[in-house]
Amino acid sequence: METQIYLVYILSFVLGSIVGLVLSYKKYTEPFVRKNIDVAALVLAIIGWVLALNFALIPIIPDYISITVGVFLFAMVIGMRPGYGRYETVIGFLVAGIIWILRTVLS
Amino acid sequence: MNLMADILLNVTIAFLVGSVLFGIQRKVMARIQLRPGPPIIQHLLHTMKFFIKETVFPKTAAMPFYVVITVILCAIWVAAVIVGPVTQGPLLLLFAIFAIHKIVEHNAGSSSGSPYGKLSCVRAVFSAAAELPLFAVLIIIFLQTGTMQLSTIVAYQAEHGALIFTLPLAAMMFIALIISKSYYYSPLNITLAKDIVSGFETEHFGMLRGFIMISEAITWYMLLWVFLTVFFGALSPLMYLIGMVILTALIGAVNALTPILNPNHSVMTEITLAFIGIVGSIIMMFYI
Numbered sequence: 427m428e429t430q431i432y433l434v435y436i437l438s439f440v441l442g443s444i445v446g447l448v449l450s451y452k453k454y455t456e457p458f459v460r461k462n463i464d465v466a467a468l469v470l471a472i473i474g475w476v477l478a479l480n481f482a483l484i485p486i487i488p489d490y491i492s493i494t495v496g497v498f499l500f501a502m503v504i505g506m507r508p509g510y511g512r513y514e515t516v517i518g519f520l521v522a523g524i525i526w527i528l529r530t531v532l533s
Numbered sequence: 534m535n536l537m538a539d540i541l542l543n544v545t546i547a548f549l550v551g552s553v554l555f556g557i558q559r560k561v562m563a564r565i566q567l568r569p570g571p572p573i574i575q576h577l578l579h580t581m582k583f584f585i586k587e588t589v590f591p592k593t594a595a596m597p598f599y600v601v602i603t604v605i606l607c608a609i610w611v612a613a614v615i616v617g618p619v620t621q622g623p624l625l626l627l628f629a630i631f632a633i634h635k636i637v638e639h640n641a642g643s644s645s646g647s648p649y650g651k652l653s654c655v656r657a658v659f660s661a662a663a664e665l666p667l668f669a670v671l672i673i674i675f676l677q678t679g680t681m682q683l684s685t686i687v688a689y690q691a692e693h694g695a696l697i698f699t700l701p702l703a704a705m706m707f708i709a710l711i712i713s714k715s716y717y718y719s720p721l722n723i724t725l726a727k728d729i730v731s732g733f734e735t736e737h738f739g740m741l742r743g744f745i746m747i748s749e750a751i752t753w754y755m756l757l758w759v760f761l762t763v764f765f766g767a768l769s770p771l772m773y774l775i776g777m778v779i780l781t782a783l784i785g786a787v788n789a790l791t792p793i794l795n796p797n798h799s800v801m802t803e804i805t806l807a808f809i810g811i812v813g814s815i816i817m818m819f820y821i
Binding site for chain 1 (some may be wrong): 542543545546549550553569570571572573574577578767770771774
């Protein structure tokens with residue numbers, strides 16, 4: 427069962443990356459030169475990473491659903507047009523990591 | 534689970550994870566070289582693209598071998614998945630598959646009729662000498678654990694601890710092997726070195742190239758899977774994924790920071806590493 431679930435996560439990552447790539451090419455017509463933070467991507471990255479790493483915070487939703495949705499969302503940001511989504515991914519991971527540390531190590 | 538379903542599941546995972554790992558490797562290399570790099574799913578997108586491109590056949594191609602060889606390449610790596618993650622069978626069979634891969638590289642190069650393919654074919658024969666670390670790893674693991682069965686090697690490690698700590702030099706040899714089979718600008722992979730364009734793949738187009746790229750992804754996944762299983766023992770799927778990402782990133786860094794060696798230097802480097810690995814491992818096993 428565990429292997430099947432991981433296939434679902436991997437498929438979620440691949441599909442999220444494809445969607446992110448297609449949408450970001452529509453949104454950004456120029457290469458990554460301005461180095462601004464995209465607020466929408468930042469929100470997606472934070473929600474995605476928090477759902478994937480801190481699924482235990484929402485006990486009413488089964489963990490595999492939280493992780494699948496989380497992986498899809500952060501994959502959308504990771505998979506953006508080259509250069510875009512880099513800062514958003516790091517910030518999202520850091521926020522989720524801090525929450526994870528507060529929840530598990532320090533509680 | 535039904536055996537066929539298990540095989541299909543593991544082959545799909547091997548292909549998808551292998552493809553994404555190639556993307557990570559290229560991304561790491563690009564960042565080291567201060568480039569943004571391609572999207573992480575680039576290898577996967579390329580593979581899909583080749584299946585909708587027109588398949589053309591060179592006039593010089595040796596038919597039907599030119600076509601069949603790509604299917605054989607795919608088949609041997611599907612067999613590797615069956616022997617590895619699905620059944621945890623004999624390690625010897627996996628190493629036989631690595632050896633057949635070398636023969637397939639040779640035949641894929643020669644069947645196209647391209648001069649680049651032919652050079653790659655000659656290099657595949659030449660670099661067979663570099664498979665020495667492969668067999669050395671096999672012998673050392675057998676001497677240490679007394680078995681060739683993957684499931685028993687995993688059980689041995691559950692009892693005695695991970696082999697990476699008792700056989701670090703054998704692990705080093707295996708890493709050299711993985712680097713030599715790495716696809717993007719590897720210092721040791723002389724059959725796909727950029728001085729011969731794309732080596733044995735140069736004259737395979739369309740769907741045939743798609744099959745080769747599927748095989749490449751599965752090959753990469755299997756190499757890392759065997760390394761992690763043999764040297765770290767039973768891991769959860771998450772730990773496999775983390776281990777594979779770390780190894781791929783490390784090898785990406787090695788590939789980005791080293792020059793591509795010429796065939797003589799590549800083979801001699803691998804043989805030297807094998808010599809150090811064999812002698813060092815035997816000394817460690819019997820005297821430390």
